[in-house]
Amino acid sequence: MTPDTADMTDPLVETVRQAAAAGRPLRIRGGGSKDFYGQALQGDVLDMSLHAGVISYEPSELVVTVRAGTKLAELEALLAGQGQCLPFEPPHFGPGATVGGMVASGLSGPARASSGAVRDFLLGVVMLNGKGEHLTFGGQVMKNVAGYDVSRLMAGALGTLGVLLDVSLKVLPLAPAEATLRCRLPEPAALALLQRWGGQPLPLNASCWVRDASASPAENFLFVRLRGAVAAVQAASPSMMADVQAAGGQAEVMDNAQAGADWAACREQLLPFFTQPPALDSCLWRLSVPQTAPALELPFAQLIEWHGGLRWMWAPATAAVLLRQVAQKAGGHATLFRRAAGVPDELAVFTPLAPVHSRIQRGLKAQFDPAGILNPGRLSADW
Template identity: 65%
Template sequence: MDAQRQQLIAAVRAAAADGRTLRLRGGGTKDFWGAPLQGEVLDTRAYAGIISYEPSELVVTVRGGTPLAELEAALAEKGQCLAFEPPHFGPGATVGGMVAAGLSGPARASVGAVRDFVLGARCINGKGEDLTFGGQVMKNVAGYDVSRLLAGSWGTLGIITEVSLKVLPVAPAEATLMCTGIGQKDALDLLHRWGGQPLPLNASAWVRDTTAQPVADYLFVRLRGAVAAVQSAVGKMSADAAALGAQVHVMDNAEASQDWRASGEQTLQFFEPPSGELCLWRLSVPQTEPVLDLPYPQYIEWQGAQRWLWAPATAAAQLREAAQGVGGHATLFRASLLGGATDKAVGVSTPLDAVQQRIQRELQKQFDPQGVFATGRMGI
C-alpha cells in the first residue's frame, strides 16, 4: 500500500511542477454537487483497506479509497456503526469521499456530524507532503484540530489517504412513530418541545404527501436508546401527537429502516424532480426556527434544522434571503434536469462574508500554495 500512496504523492508533485490542476475523485457518487467540475481527475480508490479496528475501543482506521459499504459491513459484524449515517448516493462511495463531502444522514441533529467522529487523518497536501494530524483516541488534539478541518473540504485541501473514526454500538432498542394529520407548524412545535426533554429522539422527518387522496401531512420520529427509555418515550410522544389530532402508528422496524435509509439517500418520492426546471435546494436554519414563509413544498429533517425544497434557480435570492434572515443559509444541492450547469450560475452556496473568505483563502494558501487542487467546485 505504501507504493500506492507514493504514486499519489508523485502525481501531486508532478502536477505542481507542470502547473496542472487535479480533481480528486473516489467513487464519484457526489459529482452532482457544487459548481461545474474542472481539472484532471486523480482517482484515489487504489489506496484502500481497513488498517486497524478495535471494537472495544470504538475506533477504526481506514484508507481513503476504501468502499464505504465495506467499512459499514465490517462494523455491523461487531454490532457497531457510523452513527451519523453518511449518505452513499451510489454504490461506489468511498470513505475518503465521505469525509471530504462532510454529509450526514437522518441522525445528524442528535448524534453529530461527520467531523465530530473524525479522530485523526493523514493527507497529501498540494506540495506533495505526507501529513498526519490527530490520532486514534478520543482526546488527542492540542491546538487547531486540522483533521476535522478536512471534513467538508471537498478535495480542495488535500488527498485524504487515511482517517481514524469514532464508531458507536448499535442502539439496543429502536422505534419509529408515524404521525398522520399533523401540519408543519404543529410538527415543528412538537419537535422543539421534545428536544428540550430527556427523550431518546434520534431522527425526524416531516412531509406533505400531495399524491395522497386527500392530501396528508406526516411526521416521522425515530427513537433509539435503552429499551426502557424507548418504550417510555413511545407512550409519551404518541399521547402528545394524539392530543394535536394526529393518528399515531408504531412502524415495523424493518420497514422503517428502509424508509430512513431512503431518506438519507434521497430515494424517497419527494426527491424525484417534480419537473425538469426545478432544482433541489437545501436550507440550513436554526433548529427551533418556525415555519418559513416560502411557496414551495418542503421535506423537513433534523428536528427542523434541515429543510429541502424544489424551486427554480431563479428563486436563489428569495431562498437565501429567507434563510439568512433567520441566521441560516441556502445551498443549491442538485441542479435541474434541464438547466444543469446553467442553474449553478446563481451560485451553489450562500456567498461567504469578507472574514470567512479571508480565512478560506489563507487555509488554501497553506495547504495548496500552487493551486494544484481544483477549488472551483466550492466557488473559491
C-alpha cells in the same frame, strides 16, 4: 507510516508534485458518487479507488482507521459485524461511495441532529497537501487531538485542502432498541412538537416531516425515530403518541423493517419527494436553519429533517436570491444541492461568504495548496 502504505502513496505523491510544478489542476475522485455536489468539476482525475483497505480496527476501543478509497459499504459491513456503526448515517448516493468522499463532502444522514456530524467523529487524517507532502493531523483517540484540530477542516472541504489518504474515525455500538412513530400532523404542529420533545430526556434520534401531495386530499406526515435503551424507547413511545393526539393529530408505531427501509430511502434521497421533482426546472435546495426556526413562508414543496434544522425544497434556480434571504433571516443558509438541467454553472452552489470568512478560507487554501491545483472551483467558482 508503514512500508505498505508508503508504497501505495508513492504514485499519488509523484502525481501531485508533477501537477503542482506544471500548475495542472487535479480532480480528486473516489467512487464518484458525490460528483453532483459542489460548484464544478475540472482537471485531470486523481483516482483514489485503489488506495483502499482497513489499516486497523479496535472494536473494544471504538476506533477504526482505513484508507480513504475504502468503500463505505464495506466499512459499514465490517462495523455491523461487531455490533457497531457510524452513528451520523452518511449517505452513499451510489454503490461506489468511499470513506474519503464521505469526509470530503461532510454530509450526514437522518440522525445527524441527535448523534452529531461527520466531523464530530473524525479523530485524525493522513493527507497530501498541494505540494505532495505527507501531513498527519489528530490521532486515533480523542486525547491525542492537541492544538488546532486541523483534521476536522477536511470534513466538507470537498478536497480543496488536500488529498485524504488515511482516516481515523470514532464509532459507536448499535442501539439496543428502536421504534418509529408515524404521525399525521401539519407542519407548524410538527415543528412545535419537535421543539418540545427536544427539551425532554427522550431517546429522539431522527425525524422527517413531509407532505404527501399524491394523496387526495393531501396528507402531512411526521416520522420520528427513537433509539436507545429498551426501557427508554418503550416508555417514550406511548407518551409521545399521546402528545401527538393532544396536538390534534394521529400516531401509530411502524413495523421496524418497513421503517428501516424508509429511513434508508430518506438518507439516500430515494423517497418520492426526492425522485419526483414538481417541474423540469426544479432544483433541490438544502436550507440549514436553527431547529427553532418556524415554518418558512415559501411556496415550494418541502421535506424537513433534523428536528427542524434541515429544510429540503424544490424550487427553480430563479428563486436563489429569495431562498437565501429567507434562510439568512431565519439564521441559516441555503445550498443548491442538485441543479436542474440547463442551470448555468455560474449560479453559486453555496451561499457566498462574508468578506472576513472568505479571506480566512482563501488563506487556508493558499497554505495547503499554494499552486491551487486541488479540486479548483469546487467550493467557489473563482478559487
